[in-house]
Amino acid sequence: MVSKSDPKRWQRILSGPVLVITGAGLSADSGLQTFRGAGGLWRNYNPMTLATPAAFALDPKLVWEWYQWRRDEAMKAKPNAGHVAIAQLATRGQDCLIVTQNVDDLHERAGTPVNQLVHIHGDLFLNRCTGCDYSNREPICLSELPPSCPRCRRSPLRPGVVWFGESLNPAFIERVEDFLRRAKCGLVLVVGTTATFHYIIEWALRAKRSGGVLVEINPEETELSGAADLTYRERAAQVLPELLSF
Ligand SMILES: NC(=O)c1ccc[n+]([C@@H]2O[C@H](COP(=O)([O-])OP(=O)(O)OC[C@H]3O[C@@H](n4cnc5c(N)ncnc54)[C@H](O)[C@@H]3O)[C@@H](O)[C@H]2O)c1
Ligand SMILES: [Zn+2]
Numbered sequence: 001m002v003s004k005s006d007p008k009r010w011q012r013i014l015s016g017p018v019l020v021i022t023g024a025g026l027s028a029d030s031g032l033q034t035f036r037g038a039g040g041l042w043r044n045y046n047p048m049t050l051a052t053p054a055a056f057a058l059d060p061k062l063v064w065e066w067y068q069w070r071r072d073e074a075m076k077a078k079p080n081a082g083h084v085a086i087a088q089l090a091t092r093g094q095d096c097l098i099v100t101q102n103v104d105d106l107h108e109r110a111g112t113p114v115n116q117l118v119h120i121h122g123d124l125f126l127n128r129c130t131g132c133d134y135s136n137r138e139p140i141c142l143s144e145l146p147p148s149c150p151r152c153r154r155s156p157l158r159p160g161v162v163w164f165g166e167s168l169n170p171a172f173i174e175r176v177e178d179f180l181r182r183a184k185c186g187l188v189l190v191v192g193t194t195a196t197f198h199y200i201i202e203w204a205l206r207a208k209r210s211g212g213v214l215v216e217i218n219p220e221e222t223e224l225s226g227a228a229d230l231t232y233r234e235r236a237a238q239v240l241p242e243l244l245s246f
Helices: 007-015 024-028 053-058 060-076 081-090 106-110 170-182 198-209 236-243
Strands: 018-022 096-100 117-119 122-129 157-161 187-191 213-217 230-232
Touching: 018 081, 018 198, 024 081, 024 236, 053 060, 060 122, 060 157, 081 096, 081 106, 081 236, 096 170, 117 170, 170 198, 187 198, 198 213, 213 236
Parallel strands: 018 096, 018 187, 096 117, 187 213, 213 230
Antiparallel strands: 122 157
């Protein structure tokens, strides 16, 4: 059994390559709502029915209003002690990759270098044309929803996030695959995610098979709980600073 009560072993584990996988539960400690679980609703809509290509096709204005609300919430939020502890881990000099399903920018604002961070589900602040390859990160004009593309002037812009049912960016997948091929992980840290996506489960299990100790931080049980070597049923912002300190 792995435990922090064996400081030498824990230090060895922490100094090896580390794969960190984060989800909405980490940003919940900064006040941002999760999708699943208590309090995950907006104007009585279920987020899982808004974050889809079909929802955008049906009512792009409604979907944009929801994303604008999420941008406002994310801008008001501050990185919490969990984001900061992960940023400190990432900047200690060892091989470390953070794969976040979060679309907010709290990892970056906590100081995690962008070359060690993969936003596997995209970027909340990105606007992307649905018809051409134009994108920008400028604030959108709220009187014109959906905003139209300034380049092709034909198609609406959409939020630069990955919706349910859409493919991941192959370049982002390759960054994770490259890390997994290269690094023999000491630690696999899975924080605040329900781990419902098969690739999240697969990456965590592959990193564990390469030798990594799998640690889960989540108040609730998930698909990955059975594979965890160490489980903390507590809040991310509470556990991470102590867990990741040398
Ligand atoms: N902040 C964001 O960017 C944000 C917010 C909501 C949803 N999402 C999107 O939601 C999708 C859903 O996947 P998901 O698994 O990330 O989120 P999820 O909403 O499915 O699940 C959140 C998980 O976090 C756990 N949790 C809640 N509070 C916690 C805390 N304080 N500390 C640790 N864990 C806590 C819950 O038990 C749950 O397992 C992703 O595609 C993601 O892009 C992103
Ligand atoms: Zn365009």
